[in-house]
Amino acid sequence: MxxxxxxxxxxxxxxxxxxxxxxxxxxxxxxxxYQNPVMVVGCIPEFEDKILLxxxxxxxxxxxxxxxxxxxxxxxxxxxxxxxxxxEEAYANVEILKPYALYNICYVNQVYLMFRARLLDRKFKxxxxxxxxxLFAEQKxxxxxxxxxxxxxxxxxxxxxxxxxxxxFYIGDILLKKKFETA
Amino acid sequence: MxxxxxxxxxxxxxxxxxxxxxxxxxxxxxxxxYQNPVMVVGCIPEFEDKILLxxxxxxxxxxxxxxxxxxxxxxxxxxxxxxxxxxEEAYANVEILKPYALYNICYVNQVYLMFRARLLDRKFKxxxxxxxxxLFAEQKxxxxxxxxxxxxxxxxxxxxxxxxxxxxFYIGDILLKKKFETA
Numbered sequence: 001m002x003x004x005x006x007x008x009x010x011x012x013x014x015x016x017x018x019x020x021x022x023x024x025x026x027x028x029x030x031x032x033x034y035q036n037p038v039m040v041v042g043c044i045p046e047f048e049d050k051i052l053l054x055x056x057x058x059x060x061x062x063x064x065x066x067x068x069x070x071x072x073x074x075x076x077x078x079x080x081x082x083x084x085x086x087x088e089e090a091y092a093n094v095e096i097l098k099p100y101a102l103y104n105i106c107y108v109n110q111v112y113l114m115f116r117a118r119l120l121d122r123k124f125k126x127x128x129x130x131x132x133x134x135l136f137a138e139q140k141x142x143x144x145x146x147x148x149x150x151x152x153x154x155x156x157x158x159x160x161x162x163x164x165x166x167x168x169f170y171i172g173d174i175l176l177k178k179k180f181e182t183a
Numbered sequence: 184m185x186x187x188x189x190x191x192x193x194x195x196x197x198x199x200x201x202x203x204x205x206x207x208x209x210x211x212x213x214x215x216x217y218q219n220p221v222m223v224v225g226c227i228p229e230f231e232d233k234i235l236l237x238x239x240x241x242x243x244x245x246x247x248x249x250x251x252x253x254x255x256x257x258x259x260x261x262x263x264x265x266x267x268x269x270x271e272e273a274y275a276n277v278e279i280l281k282p283y284a285l286y287n288i289c290y291v292n293q294v295y296l297m298f299r300a301r302l303l304d305r306k307f308k309x310x311x312x313x314x315x316x317x318l319f320a321e322q323k324x325x326x327x328x329x330x331x332x333x334x335x336x337x338x339x340x341x342x343x344x345x346x347x348x349x350x351x352f353y354i355g356d357i358l359l360k361k362k363f364e365t366a
Contacts (some may be wrong), residue, residue, distance in 0.1 A: 001188045005207075005216065008186035008193075018311065021256070024188075033188065036221050037255050039294060072220050073204070077287040077356060078294060099354060102282065102296075104260040111222060111261060113285075128201065169352040171282060173260060 006031040037109040041081040042069020043117035044158055045094050050135035051158075052119055053142075054089050057131035061147035067154065068092065069112065082115045090133040092124040101157060101170040103150050112174075114154050116167060138162075150174050189214040220292040224264040225252020226300035227341055228277050233318035234341075235302055237272050239330055240314035247330035250337060251275065252295065265298045273316040276303040284340060284353040286333050295357075297337050299350060321345075333357045 004011055004026035011024045016032050024033040044067055045052035053065040068086040072078060079096040086092040094117040103112040124133050136142075138159050146152045153172060161167045187194055187209035194207045199215050207216040227250055228235040236248040251269040255261060262279040269275040277300040286295040302318075309316050319325075321342050329335045336355060344350050 003186055003188050003191035005184045005186050005188045005194070008191050010191075011188070034254070035257055037257055038219050039222060071217070072294070074218055074220055074292045075289050077289060078285065079354070099285065099352060102261065106258050106260060109257045111255070169282060171262070 001033060001035075004029060004031055005033070035109075037106075037111050039072040039078070039081075040069050040110050040112045041072045041078050041085065041115070042067050042112065043082045043086055043094060043096060043115040044100065044154065045086055045090075045092050045117045045119040047119040047122070047135055050137050051155075052086075052090060052092055052124060053134060053136055054126070054130040055132035055134075056129060056147055057126070058129050063131075064145050064147035065142050066147035066151050067114070069114070069151075078113055079115065082113075082117065086117065087127070089127040089130050090124045091127055092133070093120040094118060095120060098167065099169055100167055101154055101172065103153065103172050103174050105150060105174045107176045112150050112154075116158075149177070184216060184218075187212060187214055188216070218292075220289075220294050222255040222261070222264075223252050223293050223295045224255045224261050224268065224298070225250050225295065226265045226269055226277060226279060226298040227283065227337065228269055228273075228275050228300045228302040230302040230305070230318055233320050234338075235269075235273060235275055235307060236317060236319055236324075237309070237313040238315035238317075239312060240309070241312050244330035246314075247328050248325050249330035249334050250297070252297070252334075261296055262298065265296075265300070269300065270310070272310040272313050273307045274310055275307040275316070277301060278303060281350065282352055283350055284337055284355065286336065286355050286357050288333060288357045290359045295333050295337075299341075332360065 001024045007029040009028035013022050015022050068089040070085040072081040083096050086094045097116040100116045101114045126133050184207045190212040192211035196205050198205050238248050239245050251272040253268040255264040266279050269277045280299040283299045284297045307316050
């Protein structure tokens with residue numbers, strides 16, 4: 001962040017009066033440009049005893065499998081965003097059920113909110129960001145080909161809870177893996 | 184948003200290739216400036232049968248009572264943010280308990296996440312944004328002096344659930360009040 005998007009002048013990174021941390025601030029027009037975490041909303045689409053996964057066609061993690069999820073847009077509710085992402089990535093018609101898990105991913109300033117969802121029909125097919133969309137039974141989940149740690153965590157927690165038949169709302173943190181772990 | 188904060192050139196509001204909605208985009212450096220909802224995190228600090236409210240010293244809603252809450256900062260978890268806000272607004276030492284309610288406030292692009300919390304001691308006092316901080320029993324809540332609809336909703340739901348002794352995670356929408364209601 002170099003220039004003020006209000007007046008176009010150069011920004012300084014400094015602690016504004018009354019604040020306790022540095023912000024990008026414009027000395028010319030006075031605007032302060034706050035940066036805050038972004039919400040990612042997604043769902044676990046359930047169909048009979050299976051769930052829907054998407055194989056990514058784009059980076060990062062192209063070719064790997066994920067749950068439909070993406071950035072929450074201005075003007076939409078978290079549930080509407082989760083349903084939209086399921087449609088965009090998999091043309092999946094879902095009914096969003098309860099919120100299931102929230103994950104803090106502090107090192108990239110993201111908060112994931114994942115819902116359980118009912119997949120309403122089999123009319124799914126790959127959306128723009130997917131090359132394949134498929135229903136998986138638990139035993140067939142491609143655990144070594146899951147795109148993101150947060151998705152792996154969501155699925156692991158989900159199948160654990162499904163055994164108990166209880167889905168309490170869960171909060172977790174995704175920590176940056178050490179180098180030797182990501183190798 | 185007028186100028187690119189990357190290169191300082193003028194922005195256009197247009198639909199980028201492959202996207203489905205207009206964004207502020209820079210034709211000079213190619214940057215696209217997404218705008219997304221912001222998370223507000225807060226808590227209901229409980230002390231015996233009372234809860235802690237803060238009387239605001241700043242606009243909007245100066246002089247009205249609120250629960251401690253504020254914007255989630257980069258690099259912090261939702262729970263850490265809720266605890267930080269309790270300390271900033273009321274010097275309240277809290278232990279964040281479970282997430283209690285999420286509210287979509289689409290017309291201002293905010294998502295509120297409210298937690299239940301245990302107030303650990305009576306060493307609270309007004310922070311910078313508060314002129315008074317006080318414990319309230321349910322019968323003494325100043326219902327006609329609550330700062331924001333989302334706080335009123337949170338408190339209403341909370342006292343209802345407290346009667347049942349159950350606090351399921353709740354999702355709600357705060358809708359823009361019609362003019363005659365806000366009068």
